[in-house]
Amino acid sequence: MKDRFANRKYFIMALVLLAAVVLIARLFYIQIVDKTYRVSAANNALRPVTQYPARGLIYDRNGKLIVYNQAAYDLLVIPVQTSAFDTTRFNEVLGITMDDFKSRMKAAVSYSRRAPSVFMKMISSETYAVLQEELYRFPGFYVQARTLRKYTRPVAAHLMGYVGEVDNKLIAKDRYYRSGDYIGVSGIEKSYEEHLRGRKGVNIFLVDVHNNIKGSYAEGRYDTVAIPGTNLWSTIDLTLQEYGERLMQNKTGSIVAIEPSTGEILTLVSSPTYDPSLLVGRVRSENFTALQADTVKPLFDRALMASYPPGSTFKIMNGLIGLQENVIKPTSLFSCSNGYHAGSLTVGCHSHASPLNLPQAVAQSCNAWFCNAFRNILENPASGSIQDSFDKWRAYLVAFGFGNKMGIDLPNELSGNIPTRSYYDRYYGKDRWKALTVISLAIGQGEIGATPLQMANMAAVIANRGSFYIPHVVKKIGDNGTPSPLYTQKYITGISPENFLPVIEGMEGAVNGGPGSTARGARLDSIIICGKTGTAQNPHGKDHSIFVAFAPKDDPKIAIAVYVENAGFGSTFAAPIASLMIEKYLTDDIKRKYLEDHVLNMVIKPSGKEQ
Amino acid sequence: MEKSNNILARLDWVTVILWLAMMIMGWLNIYAAVYNEQHTSIFDMSQRYGKQLIFIIAAIILAVMVMVTDNKLWFFFAWFIYGFFILLLILVLVIGKEINGARAWFGVGAFSIQPSEFAKFATGLALASYLNSKRQLLGIREMIAATAIIIAPVLLIAVQPDMGSVVTYFAFFVVLYREGMSIWVFITAILAVALFLLTLILGNLPVAIGLLVVAAIALLVTSGYLLTLKAAAVMAVTGGMAFLIGNYILDLDTVLIIVLAVFLAGVVYAWFIYRLRMVNQAIIYAFLLGGLLYLFTVDYAFHEVLKPHQQTRINIMLGMEDDPFGEGYNLNQSLISIGSGGFAGKGYLNGTQTKFKFVPEQSTDFIFCTVGEEWGFIGSTVVTGLFVWLLLRLMMMAERQRTTFVRAYGYGVFGLFLVHFFVNIGMTIGVMPVIGIPLPFFSYGGSSLWGFTMLLFIFLRLDAGRTEYLG
Ligand SMILES: [Zn+2]
Secondary structure: OOOOOOOHHHHHHHHHHHHHHHHHHHHHHHHHHOHHHOOOOOOOEEEEEEEOOOOOOEEOOOOOEEEEEEEEEEEEEOHHHOOOOOHHHHHHHHOOOHHHHHHHHHHHHHHOOOOOEEEEEEEOHHHHHHHHHHHHHOOOEEEEEEEEEEEOOOOOHHHHOOEEEOOHHHHHHOOOOOOOOEEEOOHHHHHOHHHHOOEOEEEEEEEOOOOOEEEEHHHHOOOEOOEOOOOEEEOOOHHHHHHHHHHOOOOOEEEEEEEOOOOEEEEEEEEOOOOHHHHOHHHHHHHHHHHHHOOOOOOOOHHHHOOEOOHHHHHHHHHHHHHHOOOOOOOOOEOOOOEEEEOOEEEEOOOOOOOEOHHHHHHHOOHHHHHHHHHHHHOOOOOOOHHHHHHHHHHHHHHOOOOOOOOOOOOOOOOOEOOOHHHHHHHHOOOOOOOHHHHHHHHOOOOOEEOHHHHHHHHHHHHOOOEEEOOEOEEEEOOOOOOOHHHHOEEEOOOOHHHHHHHHHHHHHHHHOOOOOOOHHHOOOOOOOEEEEEEEOOOOOOOEEEEEEEEOOOOOOEEEEEEEOOOOOOOOOHHHHHHHHHHHHHHOOOOOHHHHHHHHHOOOOOOOOOO | OHHHHHHHHHOOHHHHHHHHHHHHHHHHHHHHHOOOOOOOOOOOOOOHHHHHHHHHHHHHHHHHHHHOOOHHHHHHOHHHHHHHHHHHHHHHHHHOEEEOOEEEEEEEOOEEEOHHHHHHHHHHHHHHHHHHHHOOOOOHHHHHHHHHHHHHHHHHHHHOOOHHHHHHHHHHHHHHHHOOOOHHHHHHHHHHHHHHHHHHHHOHHHHHHHHHHHHHHHHHHHHHHHHHHHHHHHHHHHHHHHHHHHHHHHOOOHHHHHHHHHHHHHHHHHHHHHHHOOHHHHHHHHHHHHHHHHHHHHHHHHHHOOOHHHHHHHHHHOOOOOOOOOOHHHHHHHHHHHHHOOOOOOOOOOOOOHHHOOOOOOOOOOHHHHHHHHHHHHHHHHHHHHHHHHHHHHHHHHHOOOOHHHHHHHHHHHHHHHHHHHHHHHHHOOOOOOOOOOOOOOOOOHHHHHHHHHHHHHHHHHHHOOOOOOO
16 A cells, blocks of 8 residues: 655654754753752752741731731751751750650651751740851751741630641642641631732752851742731621620620621620630640540530521511511411410410510510411412422521521531421421421421521621621731622522511510510610520520620611520520620620629539530 | 564564663662652662552563564454543543542552553554554545544543643644644644744734734735735725724724624625635635634633643743742752753762752652753753654654554554653753653653553554554
């Protein structure tokens, strides 16, 4: 067969030779012509020194500094560059024993003889000052500057989070990190890591045998400048945060306060908490182990990660949904004879005047009223079936942020739980369940779970009469920055503003109304607080006390949810704490010293499973 | 017995010796790259050099196994082998192990196997088999079919995603070129790459204007100044229209306005071109409009399809971005390593740069750093020379075949080695972007070593039987 294209082999051959010429010419240039790559004297060595940028600072919403940096130093060694030196003096400066010295040296050698490794982490500024003077006597050793976190106040530990060393798994995944680098592990430190960390730089130095830096390699051509991290302005009010943590001392639970008009979180307290400076520097791993072993779980962020049944606070939701679905009216009257009775089923209630309308039922937290309302919602003749009504009911809750992660800019948020239609179908058989089967949802009990964050957001929605911004904790990325665009988008819940009015009237009555109102302990003379108490059933011990509120009634500035575990009724414990928080935030002054003292002196021992 | 003697006699021993030499040199350099005083024995199985020795022994066994096969097997089962590896490439996307963000490996105990390394010889066989049936009559239909054979594994590998391996499959166009692909395809491809690079370096507006100027010059040369003036007049009118439409109605950017103007001018020209049979002018116009549309696509593809780190790598290579502690970091460290080697190198195991663990992937994709630093310009040239020798040898062998099948397969092997050799060494010294592909027989890793060995020895086996007729 004739090969018509045999001549093409010459072109292909030329291609090979061209490739070889290009490579060899380039090799000739970088290896022989260009002298910058060469280390001039044979004795000189190159030393890469990573320049760690300062991590971004974190301010509170008013520009008060919360988190900043302090200098720390790592002592590094390149074993092959060491030679005989006065180890006694060396150990004296560092405050270590000869055995200690030997084991550290051995670890360094086993990592690599020629690559630098950390000999001693985070030596103090004082030790550094002494060491720096005498470093010329210890060839092969050098110091690399690092920064450690420092806190202006011992508060907001869960919120700020902490910084730790990267693990090998992450190093394999993300090319930016090298062994020994720091990274945000929790809280804002984690969720804003990419902004806070800045960018590392590297200086490559020429070093002579006497451990003296002779200058930059290749006039710094291969050096890179470290770029400092971006500062963050948090939405937190540091004063209010600190006050909240004080009020929650000796109690278990959480406080979440939101500015309703922006979704900015003013306070995020989880109690018990810990001093954030415990998790900084050399003491971190030791303290971390201790905190982790603590039975009261101080590391656990209850505000985002604890899901409780919302109890009576949830009646607000059923009231709103009923109004929107047109199955109840603000004037609807339902009677209550110490509870709701339907056949063999009874949902008990406390004794109060009867019958009540919607605002009264909210104010006095009547179980029977809301069982009737909930039944009307599910048995709505306008929908095809109980199950279709249930889907609609659930959709409203999802629009409020229940049953899903809200998308706060903090890691590890829990989604809570709103049962689905298919959940009940699985449990009772397809469509074989009725309103009465799930009646406990009317009063916020049963399979339902919500985080304190979700409850605070509910209070914010009511304060806004129907809309909200996703709660967030950072309002400015950079000193003149903006929040992430996720948090400037307004969400509408689908409940018309006018339907909020009777519910708000009821919440106002609960705090400020006459006899039978459930939260009079939260009342303030100067400001109208609207609130609702709740009690979360706790199968492991005494019930949890809940209070959600916002204030002032018109043009609200703060929406809040308070949880106190094992404290019983919402009115006794959660309501006064919420009231004090509101007073502190809106007036910056506490007039009710007796109430403050009372709260501060309350000690509620956790009664967990161990009881 | 007589037959196997025959094979040994006909086996191309020069290639076998080159292959052995490269594997041993690679092994010694891997030892230098991960050298550690705690594990000084080169046979230490816990270290990469110990494992590489096992890989090399296995590769030799694999080579012997290929040599004892019947050479007809590769011809008759070419499509079956191809189908089998396509299936494996699909399977790896489903049950593969994810390493460094790519689902490209099958986990087998402690080892991982990368099917894309083996799919190379399978694709080479299938392509050769197809070309063998066409006898160098490559029209548009055959080009499309041949391209489809190459593209199928490429798409599957792109999904993993392993862009490095994708690039290597372009090697098969060498085969198509040798077997009669239209030279225009080649020229168009080179123009396309040139336009791509120019667009990224200069931005699309200067290139668009450049295209207009080139078209005008081409028109002037082929058709004289009168026609050029007429065309320019038409362009001025449609340009004005396009400007009005683009600026006030559709809100287009400048390049799209130019595209629109050229398109509108085309509508006007079309009648003349058709009536007067102006073939040259039609070609010039087609190139202009095609070029402009392509330009627009490049811009879009670069920003929307490539991942940020891939964009960065291309930008660094083009000298547009300086990011030494990010994607450019490897390249800088690699340049320092190789450059500091000087003429004679620092001597075996005496490299300082490579011992800093500065360059990640030192024993795999950046193994040439160790060569450059410890053996200097002499060593670098020797390694480059060995590859050139191997490549020319492969070409010579391909050219002595009687069948299109073996020749086409041989050129596939040749092309793959050429791309790996040039791109890998090129990236360590900054003449190519940093694309993570191994240096054949040098880089650490079983899959690539075995894949390249299979690739090479199937060709050696076919070459040894070149006097026999394949069916
Ligand atoms: Zn009642």
